[in-house]
Amino acid sequence: MLLRGGIAIAVFVLAGWIGYGTAPRVADSPRSTTASGISPGDPPLARSSESKTPRPDSTFSARSSKRSDESPEARARRITAVKQRIKDLWTQAPELSLNWELQAETHRLLAGLEAEELGTFFTELPPMGNGTAHLLLRLEVVKEWAAKDGPAAIAGCAVGNRIDSLCRANAIGAWGEVDPAGALAFLRREDLPPAIAEHRRVMRWRLLDDIGKSDLALAERELPYLKEDERKSMLATLVTKAAGQDEIRERLLAMARESTPEGKASQAEEFLLRDIAEKDPQAALDRIGTAENLDPEERKRLDFTVLSGQANHAPVAAFEDWLARNPGQDSLPEGAWNTLASAMNDHGPEMIAWFERMPAGGLRDQFQERGARSLAKNQLFDDAIRLTGSIADPALRTSSLRSLRDFWNNADPAAAAKWVESLPGTDRSLLGE
Structure with missing residues (x-):
């Protein structure tokens, strides 16, 4: 679904306030190609032919959203009223985050706008930094826009500041919900304009993280296209989503071990250990105990990983257990500092x-x-x-x-x-x- 949880909203609220006070006012000028280096309709970024997944029927009125159902003049008046209704909802809502009703109503209304109309609406809203309501609303508009025309939304949502990568991550995530194959193929293109290519990594991480929740095999097949450092990071993320999918999990761990130094655990193995330790600390310890080719210092380091995972929900028990398996401890090692701070x-x-x-x-x-x-x-x-x-x-x-x-x-x-x-x-x- 396009409705994102309160956690994602909170992340973007915080990110949106970092250095955006001088962002140019997009609404004061026509849509341009300066932010992305292309126009949304340029042939190199044409939407994949596979992007045919129908959108849910969530029209904003009894009328169809198709242009043939009404005159251009009547539609223009109706779309203007709908956009004003959405803006009023966001500027008058007493609470923005965790407001599921607001998000649901917003997307119900946005679903009645065509891709071009959503792009225009995006540019009409004040840019990032002009208020929390507008900031978050723009991100919701981008998601609906991308679900209907991913390349256009990715190209057109940039406003020339540091939130562009987050905006584009939102766009690729929404596109991936309706057409994951098309979104993946887009990110593999070697001819992406530099302004978009510079955000490729954060977009791909968002897309694969989302896909891994519902189709881990599809995410796995994309890994060979990633550079080694990006693949390491993605493997660590995906392996924690493999509960009940032992064959895929072992393949992911094997791939991660290929580039791991002798005697050390891969980042993917460490992430998995932390995830296991949250639910069953002894199982995580047993996994370390039976692991092959780990040197003593690495086993000691991974003991802190188990401490960290267990401490997420039961910190007192975690520290007590850690002290019990490390008797005679007379100092607090640096490896435990971050866990204690959390x-x-x-x-x-x-x-x-x-x-x-x-x-x-x-x-x-x-x-x-x-x-x-x-x-x-x-x-x-x-x-x-x-x-x-x-x-x-x-x-x-x-x-x-x-x-x-x-x-x-x-x-x-x-x-x-x-x-x-x-x-x-x-x-x-x-x-x-």
């Missing part, structure tokens, strides 16, 4: 309670120093103060105090200064006050 972000109260149950000593101090750093970075200063106050090691306590002060200074200098003034003399000395 656990503090997603399960802060649970992790703080666990720290407080740990035996006093250097290992607990290290956990608390790293945990306090993550909390301060997220401006959870009260919790960071609580952890810092329990650190006994002078060097770790100093590090925690300094990171807390620095993050707080960036957020609220006056409050940070007041906190520093309230510290006991020993702590102020550690800060050099």
Whole structure:
């Protein structure tokens, strides 16, 4: 379906605000070829003859969307009203993300516009950076446009800024839903204009990621067309989608091993281990134990991969299990830092309670120093103060105090200064006050 989830919307909301305030106003000029280097109808980018998949019947009124059903004048008036209705929906909606009704109604209305009309509508909307509603609406228009004319949408949705690759990724994903073979063939073309070819990799990743969810064999057949580094990354993504498809999974892993150094695990194997560890940590550990040709350092590194996967949903259990299989641990290795930071972000109260149950000593101090750093970075200063106050090691306590002060200074200098003034003399000395 063309309706995308709230996660995808949130990604584009964040991406859309990075440097787009100076984007040119597309709506003030006729559609041009400057952004893509071609016009949507140029022969080299003609749509594949296989792109014949019919669209669902989701017309926006009792009238058919075909031009023959009404006069050009009547249609123009009706299309103008429909576009205004869509814009009103988006500018008046109290919530944009996770608003399934808004997305469904938008695509119901957009389905009544022809490809050329969708392209025109896209250019009439303010460009990226002129407001969240318009930014997200343009991406929805692109998806409907691409489902009807993929090459035209990919060529015409660029506005000359860094969101172009995301816009084109949306377009290729929507095209792939109705004609995956045609979309794949398009990306294999060697004669794509440079402005489009520079986004080939991100478009292909989006397309194969989508296809892999429903037709893993088709995605697998495309892998030989990819360059080695791109293939490695794609293999790692696809192998996690092979649940219940053991033959394909083993072929993907075998392909990944071809370019993996002796004694090391492929990126695809590591992604699979993390995915398994989320559901069954012992199964992931057993897989490492029975793997051939892994050197000792690699097995140790992959142990952190299991920790990371298990910690996604059960961080306390994950760290407890990791400590149990690594007895005598007196320090927190760097390989666990990112996992601990993620656990503090997603399960802060649970992790703080666990720290407080740990035996006093250097290992607990290290956990608390790293945990306090993550909390301060997220401006959870009260919790960071609580952890810092329990650190006994002078060097770790100093590090925690300094990171807390620095993050707080960036957020609220006056409050940070007041906190520093309230510290006991020993702590102020550690800060050099």
